[in-house]
Amino acid sequence: MAKRDEYVEKMKQQLDEWNDEIDRLEANLAEAGGETKKRLEPYMAKARESREQLVTKLGELKQAGEATFESSKDEVEHVWKAFKQSVNYFKSQL
Numbered sequence: 001m002a003k004r005d006e007y008v009e010k011m012k013q014q015l016d017e018w019n020d021e022i023d024r025l026e027a028n029l030a031e032a033g034g035e036t037k038k039r040l041e042p043y044m045a046k047a048r049e050s051r052e053q054l055v056t057k058l059g060e061l062k063q064a065g066e067a068t069f070e071s072s073k074d075e076v077e078h079v080w081k082a083f084k085q086s087v088n089y090f091k092s093q094l
Contacts, residue, residue: 004069008062011076015054021087022047028094043090050083 029037029044057076064072 004061004064007073008058011058011080015058018083018087019051022051025087025090025094040090040093043093047086047090050079050086054079054083
């Protein structure tokens with residue numbers, strides 16, 4: 001149980017850091033000109049969606065039993081990777 005709790009806590013800390021990054025990117029998007037903002041908004045929406053999926057998966061992982069921890073952890077890792085890719089792609093487009 002401690003292993004699961006430690007992993008969930010580590011992921012939550014990382015998510016907090018990435019949430020700060022998203023906040024900065026959203027501020028940059030708000031300052032962007034009309035056409036740039038229009039072009040980039042779908043990418044920000046994808047990053048937000050990925051973040052929500054990650055939050056959901058972390059909740060599931062926290063509730064997972066020891067028997068399902070590893071498979072749940074693998075799902076979290078997959079969603080985490082997609083989330084980071086979404087944010088990084090958005091950053092590269094700003």
